[in-house]
Amino acid sequence: MNANSRLRYRPDWQGGPRQVYLEGEAYFDVAPSGDQQSFTVTTPNQVQVQVLATQFMVRERARTTQVVLKDGRIHVNLANSGARAADLRLHPGDYVELVDGLNTITRKKVEPGQYTAWKDNRLIFQDTPLEDILSRLKYEYGYQVEVKDSTLLKESFTGSYSSLRVEALLTALARSFALEVKQDQQQIILGHQVRL
Amino acid sequence: MIKKLLSKHPILMLEMPDPTQVVYTLSTGLLLIFFIIGLGFCTTAQELISSFNPQSPPPSSDLHQQPLSEILDQIARKYQLSFGFSPKYIKGKFVDPKILKLNLRLDQLLTRVLHPLELHFEKVDERNYVIYPARISKLESKSVFKAGLPLLPDPVKICQSKLSGNSGPG
Numbered sequence: 001m002n003a004n005s006r007l008r009y010r011p012d013w014q015g016g017p018r019q020v021y022l023e024g025e026a027y028f029d030v031a032p033s034g035d036q037q038s039f040t041v042t043t044p045n046q047v048q049v050q051v052l053a054t055q056f057m058v059r060e061r062a063r064t065t066q067v068v069l070k071d072g073r074i075h076v077n078l079a080n081s082g083a084r085a086a087d088l089r090l091h092p093g094d095y096v097e098l099v100d101g102l103n104t105i106t107r108k109k110v111e112p113g114q115y116t117a118w119k120d121n122r123l124i125f126q127d128t129p130l131e132d133i134l135s136r137l138k139y140e141y142g143y144q145v146e147v148k149d150s151t152l153l154k155e156s157f158t159g160s161y162s163s164l165r166v167e168a169l170l171t172a173l174a175r176s177f178a179l180e181v182k183q184d185q186q187q188i189i190l191g192h193q194v195r196l
Numbered sequence: 197m198i199k200k201l202l203s204k205h206p207i208l209m210l211e212m213p214d215p216t217q218v219v220y221t222l223s224t225g226l227l228l229i230f231f232i233i234g235l236g237f238c239t240t241a242q243e244l245i246s247s248f249n250p251q252s253p254p255p256s257s258d259l260h261q262q263p264l265s266e267i268l269d270q271i272a273r274k275y276q277l278s279f280g281f282s283p284k285y286i287k288g289k290f291v292d293p294k295i296l297k298l299n300l301r302l303d304q305l306l307t308r309v310l311h312p313l314e315l316h317f318e319k320v321d322e323r324n325y326v327i328y329p330a331r332i333s334k335l336e337s338k339s340v341f342k343a344g345l346p347l348l349p350d351p352v353k354i355c356q357s358k359l360s361g362n363s364g365p366g
Contacts, residue, residue: 127283159280161324172280172326175318 001026002118003140025059027116045100046080057115061139063100070112124160141166146189261290275302281327289313
């Protein structure tokens with residue numbers, strides 16, 4: 001489980017379908033049960049990820065659910081989520097994103113490693129929108145992030161940093177986009193771009 | 197005596213060319229040799245220039261240019277480090293991979309790769325470098341035309357990247 005996440009399950013489970021409820025972000029490595037029972041992850045916006053045995057990541061932040069499959073096959077059940085599609089079958093490297101309240105599903109191929117790097121204390125970004133990077137700082141580090149120039153959020157960034165030392169990432173962002181970055185305890189302010 | 201001999205044996209005349217013709221043939225040959233050497237030098241020079249001007253896409257005749265992103269991947273693997281950058285500054289830029297075979301220190305190598313592309317690098321920590329566009333300061337003269345007067349020079353002095361000039365506002 002990543003930081004700022006919660007997983008609920010039945011401690012007295014003794015057989016039958018395996019069901020857990022996730023708020024936040026977790027990486028699952030599911031071993032097959034002897035009786036081939038499925039394993040289901042349900043997020044707060046009723047997205048259900050159903051598997052038999054596989055490795056995958058589920059992230060639910062700010063009413064957005066992301067699922068990335070590393071290995072095996074999974075079914076993403078959206079029947080109760082309000083989305084038009086009822087069932088999605090994912091193959092290794094598939095990424096699915098669903099925003100609660102919107103009827104759009106983003107599906108693409110990705111390198112799963114960058115979505116599961118947090119397990120190894122790494123933050124890996126590959127052409128990642130700044131908005132997503134700042135979202136991680138907010139949800140996983142508890143920072144209040146203020147952006148003076150909202151056009152910045154559409155910029156993208158590539159890099160790999162230790163998740164234990166976020167200062168290197170902030171310095172790189174400051175240099176890359178010619179920003180003034182101020183860090184004050186739990187607040188980060190990204191100043192205006194320096195126009196030269 | 198010679199004239200008599202030549203008149204009797206005209207074949208000898210053919211074997212004895214006119215000295216001016218010899219000089220002409222020799223000079224033409226030399227010119228041709230210089231032209232070929234010069235052509236070879238120009239081609240080499242052109243190749244050298246193109247190898248150090250990697251900003252433009254590789255010409256169709258030169259298949260040896262590699263995308264900058266791939267070159268950076270190779271440097272990152274070799275030196276066990278990581279680069280951070282905004283991809284828009286890296287896309288569409290090419291480098292001759294031969295540069296990787298040169299025996300250079302890391303900072304020399306990065307300078308040789310990035311500076312011709314108007315990119316800078318900075319060490320963030322032991323394993324992280326950030327790449328960003330060279331910030332180019334623009335200077336604008338404050339002198340303006342006044343009716344009937346010539347444009348006056350507006351000198352500026354650059355001191356450690358901070359600008360100072362003797363032109364006041366307006």
